[in-house]
Amino acid sequence: MQKANSFGKGKSVYKCTCCNRMTRQVGTGDCENVEMCFDCYELSGIENGYNDGNLEILEHAADVLRHYGSIVSKGGDAQSFDWIRNEAIDAVSAKTN
Ligand SMILES: [Zn+2]
Numbered sequence: 001m002q003k004a005n006s007f008g009k010g011k012s013v014y015k016c017t018c019c020n021r022m023t024r025q026v027g028t029g030d031c032e033n034v035e036m037c038f039d040c041y042e043l044s045g046i047e048n049g050y051n052d053g054n055l056e057i058l059e060h061a062a063d064v065l066r067h068y069g070s071i072v073s074k075g076g077d078a079q080s081f082d083w084i085r086n087e088a089i090d091a092v093s094a095k096t097n
Helices: 038-051 057-073 079-096
Strands: 013-015 022-024
Touching: 038 057, 038 079, 057 079
Parallel strands: none
Antiparallel strands: 013 022
């Protein structure tokens, strides 16, 4: 059994190309291939879907804010996701107004 907080042997550590956080391979595949952390990968997916008109930002607003908050709270640079975060906030406030 490995300790939950230790970097696993044989799994490489890399810097997320997006938020510059050090992250490690967790075996989920895709986000490692593009050298992104999980949060950036998820946000990028939402970003792409939104850009392509394939998703409603409102339906993903909670995810956007959660992933964005996760990046910031771990000391990452979430600046490139500011705009999608703002879109999410706008969508939520437009709904509640
Ligand atoms: Zn990242």
